Amino acid sequence: MKSFGIAILVLVLFLIGTAVAVEPIQKPMQGECYKGIATVEGVGSFKIKNKIVVNELALNIRRWIRGDTGPNGSFARESVVVLNGGVNITDPNDPNYCLSEQISFSGDLIVGFSKYEVSAFHGSMGAYVTESYNAKEMQKQETVTIKTTSAVNHNQSLNYDVMCEFEGAWGTTAVWRKPCQKDIKQRDKYEGKFAVTKDFSFAELVVP
Secondary structure (H helix, E strand, C coil), rough: CCCCCCEEEEEEEEEEHHHHHHHCCCCCCCCCEEEEEEEEEEEEEEEEEEEEEEEEHHHEEEEEEEEECCCCCCEEEEEEEECCCCCCCCCCCCCEEEEEEEEEEEEEEEEEEEEEECHHHHHHCCCCCCCCEEEEEEEEEEEEECCCCCCCEEEEEEEEEEEEEEEEEEEEEEEECCCEEEEEEEEEEEEEEEEEEEEEEEEEEEEC
16 A cells, blocks of 8 residues: 555544434344455456345445456455454444455556445434545555444444545545434545545444
């Protein structure tokens, strides 16, 4: 990963009191676990698409990437995804969903979109983060953790951390919305040559 000495740091921390906090999402009777590991490096065209929708855990996650290096470019990606329904509900460091990914690209074009949502309809916070990009050069490191099955007096949480150095267009949107309670939105978009560091954190206390 290149130096981020010129990176811009954006920190968004949303915390809310118990007066409008969420009720606990019940831990599934069977704690299924999924883990996906991918490593790729090469030259040519590529398409990647992932979807994780688990209503029991109030998770809605959608991601896709496509691109072409052309004859003189390159593409490398390392990705680890863990989905766990059987987490320790009192441990904030034991998330239901975790993504760790690094991408290095140069060439004709790379286009991508990601959405990480914790659904209010299924009992969680009603927050989401999206990322989209369209670039010919990109170095990106991304970490996402989501915890929805938490014990009373512990937080549900969504944490999104990214460092991206690129030439092209790149942006994020963070939204936390509940009718008659809150409407928070932050959107950033950059076109040109930038280095950006971002950390979004949503947390809400579970009450009886």
